[in-house]
Amino acid sequence: MQFIENKTFDELKVGDSAEIKRTLRQRDIELFAVMSGDVNPAHVDAEFAKSDMFHKVIAHGMWGGALISAVLGTELPGPGTIYLDQSLRFRRPVGLGDTVTVRVTVREKFAEKKRVILDCECRNQAGEVVVEGVAEVIAPSEKVRRPRVALPELHLHERGARYGELMQAAQHLPAIRVAVVHPCDQVSLTGALDAMTEKLIVPVLVGPEARIRSAAQQAGRSLDGVELVDAPHSHAAAAQAVALARQGQVQALMKGALHTDELMGAVVDAQTGLRTERRISHIFAFDVPTYAKALLITDAAINIYPDLDDKRDIVRNAIDLAHAIGVARPKVAILSAVETVNSKLKSTVEAAALCKMAERGQIEGGILDGPLAFDNAISKDAARTKHIVSPVAGDADILVVPDLEAGNMLAKQLIYLAGADAAGIVLGARVPIVLTSRADGALARMASCALAQLFIHYGRKP
Helix, strand or coil: CCEEECCCCCCCCCCCEEEEEEECCHHHHHHHHHHHCCCCHHHHCHHHHHHCCCCCCECCHHHHHHHHHHHHHHCCCCCCCEEEEEEEEECCCCECCCEEEEEEEEEEEECHHHEEEEEEEEECCCCCEEEEEEEEEECCCCCCEEECCCCCCCCCCCCCHHHHHHHHHHCCCCCEEEEEECCCCHHHHHHHHHHHHCCCEEEEEEECHHHHHHHHHHHCCCCCCCEEEECCCHHHHHHHHHHHHHCCCCCEEEECCCCHHHHHHHHHCCCCCCCCCCCCEEEEEEECCCCCCCEEEECCCCCCCCCHHHHHHHHHHHHHHHHHCCCCCCEEEEECCCCCCCCCCHHHHHHHHHHHHHHCCCCCCCEEEEEECHHHHHCHHHHHHCCCCCCCCCCCCEEECCCHHHHHHHHHHHHHHCCCEEEEEEECCCCCEECCCCCCCHHHHHHHHHHHHHHHHHHCCC
C-alpha cells in the first residue's frame, strides 16, 4: 500500500524541496476543460490552434498551477497544508507530449501562524521554465500519514461522436426521398424535419394530414414546402408508404408514431409488400462510450428465433451496412454463451456453421468468427485470458446475437447501463427502413437517417 505523508512546520527547513513529473496528454486537456468549463479553442480545437500564435494545441495555463497545488498538498508540506496565496507567471506554452517537472522549494519560514513561503517552478523536458511563482501556505503542525487514495477510473466520451462521423460522411451526398409513416406526434415529426434540415432526407409525410399539421403546430415547426400524402389512419399510412416505395417514388421508409408491427406487416405482405429473396433484419448502430468504434448489433428487433438460413441473411445484411458506413472488411462475431462448440447449445453449432459458410463463399465481405462469448468478442484482454487467437475477438465491428431476446436485452443494457446511443435500420427489403423507438432522441433519429442515406448511395456505386 502506498502512503502519503506530510512535513510539519517544525520539520521543514529552508531549502527543502519536492517535485513531481507529468507528461501532457490529450486526456489531461479534456479533463481540465470538463472540470473548469474552459473550452478556449487554443486548448480544445486542433484546427483553430494551428492558426493561433503557438501553432499547436497547448495546455490551459492553470494546468501548471494545478500541478503546483498538487505538490504542495501531497508532497511538501503535504496533507494539512492551507493555501493562503499564489502568484504565477506563465513563461512558455506547454504542448501535447511535453514533460513538465514541477518543483516547490522552501524559501522562508515564519513561526507566527506557521506561515511558509515557497518558490514554485515548472520546467519542460528541455529545462526551460514554463511557469514560475511564489506560494504562501500555513504548514501543518501535526504529523499525518495516510494511505494514498486511489483515484476513480475515468472514461471520456464525446456524446454522439460516432454519429457525427456518420453525418459528416453523408453531408456531401444528395438527400434521399423518405416516406415518413404516420408522423402524428411531435417526436417523430421533429426527427424527420431535423433530418431534412441536415439535408439527409427529403421527407414525404404519409398519414392523417390534420393530425400531422397539429403535431407541427405543437412543435412550432413549419411544413412549408414539405410534401404530405393524406391517409386516414396508421394502417393506411403504412400501406400507402409501401406503395410509394414499390412505385419508386421514395427511396426509404421511416417509422413515425405507429407500432412496428403495423409498418412491418405492410412491408412483408406477400402481394403488395417489399420482400426480396433475402431475409429482412434489423441492425442497431451503437455509439458506446467504452468502445473505440461504432458497433453494429443484429438482430434485436425483427427475427425472434432465426434459423441458420435466417442468420446467414442477417449476417449478410449487417456486412452490407458496415460496407456502406466505410468498414471495408468488417469483423463479425457470432455470439453465444460460450466460445466452444457444444451440441447441446444450438447457437454454438450455428455459429460454427456460419463461419464455415463464410469460408466456402456463401457469406462474403467480412471476417467471421464464432462462437464467441460477448466478453471475448469486445475485449482483447478477455480473449487473451481464454487463449483465443482470432482477428475478430476483442475487435468486433458486428455482433450477431443468437435470438431477439438476447439481442434486445444486450441493446437495452448498453443504452441504460453503459450510456450508449442507438441508431437503427432495417435491411433486406427493397428499400431500407429507418426503424426508431419512441424513446429515441433527435440524434439517434438523424443518425438512423444517415445510415439509410449512406446505404442507398453505397448501393449505387458501380
